[in-house]
Amino acid sequence: MLDSNIFKKLARGPQVVLIKDAAFVSAFTGLNPGDKVIDAGAGSGWLTVYLASIVGKEGSVTAYERRTEFAEIASKNIVKAGFESVAKVKVADIFLGIEETDLDLITLDLAGSPAVLKFAINSLKPKGYVVGFCPNIEQAKDFVIAGEEVGFTHIKTVECDEREWLIRPQGCRPVTMGLRHTSFLTFLRKPKEKLPEIKDNLENQQSEKTETISQSNETDLIK
Template sequence: MLPISKDLNWFNVYGIPGSTLNIPNAHALRLSETLLSQRVIEGEYVLLYLDQRRTYLVKVEAGKNFHTHKGFIKLDDLIGKEYGSTVESSLGVQFTVLKPLLRDYIMKSVRRTQIMYPKDIALIIVYSGIGPGSRVVEAGTGTGALTMALAHFVRPNGHVYSYEIRGEFLETAEKNIKRAGLADFVELKNKDITVGIDETDLDAVILDMATPWLVVPHAYRALKPCRTFVSFSPTIDQTVKTVEALKENNFIDIETVECLVRGIQTEKGKTRPQTLMTAHTGYITFARKALNHTIANYSKQ
């Protein structure tokens, strides 16, 4: 960060026309960060919005053009532009310049595998109880969709340790995580988690893999008491095996859910549910680590 002076023209420092700020240092810092966050800076990503079906995640690089079927956009024109304003393509089509959200980085991620959808990720985040400072182990990194979400919520002083047995998937995930600006909060591990978990005192173990039941004993040893185990599985057979393993390994409060989200087509006089929806993606199982619970308790239910 540049040193603050009482008469610092923050806009001109970043090549943005503006007047000198004559305010106390601390206020200048806060205001400058706010003002800069509202304008596009070279090197960051923006979301170019044409309509609900056509959006583009673009890195702003000076001297380059971004080509679309509606003409090209000079990326130089974006630098210093206020978020929420519009930019015109070479064919005169207007695009709105948006600051990307977490969901944009997830849905626009480079994919080598099927990603986990925001509807499932949101449920996992809330039910797992993670937050700033949490230490989380994840397995089945894939393209890093869930990894990005976990990192987003454990920062600034938490960490995600993500296990993946396929090196080529890790390469793709690393690119997606860096693009979202979350690499400092993630350690990618090319390792089979069914062999064991290196970390201890964890706040959550979250799995998206073919054989989660094989990880349950390792998860029990690695978790803090009362902390959360989560497994995402596409089939019932996987889910049943996982639940049985949880019961046998002193986990309680076991619950399996499926999350369905249906969009609504809103139009005056014609509002109705959308015809198409992403329905079944997987079953999500949650459980908490107990210290003295026994399987006998389940037979009394």
């Protein structure tokens, strides 16, 4: 069991993803031990650590972060949490492309994230997810539209609200003040069979076909 206090002990840099939202990301995508994940931008690595704690040693989390100072904080936090064998930070600009392939999940918590989706669709496994964190609703809308344009299915866009209660012998009530908003969470999924695209040469079509055949061997329940 990951010590949930760990999140309080990690060094903080930029604004972090909250556990409530991380919870929705992993649960609604069905994240599992062994899964292969990209987390961009890493910030101080809080979400990276959370995702690493679930995919475990048989899985991997690659955290993209282009700002060196945050990449260093993230790396230190990963070591501090004991996940250096699962997660690593890559000082790279994800807007230039994604090298990794065969991914189960990509999380995008950065301004301009819709521009990353054209790379994401090719790096994910069929039925893999990309989840966008968008503070403003317009960003969520752009994310959905850009995602559908490159072939993703829009599963859903949600707000996650955690409302805490005071439970006391003398009387119970919700806390008076609290958090009202973090981000809109958008879940996009790569279709099982990627829709045919307009191809400019035969080679692409063949590799596409090969991928489709290999898919048919997967079990219908668990990838």
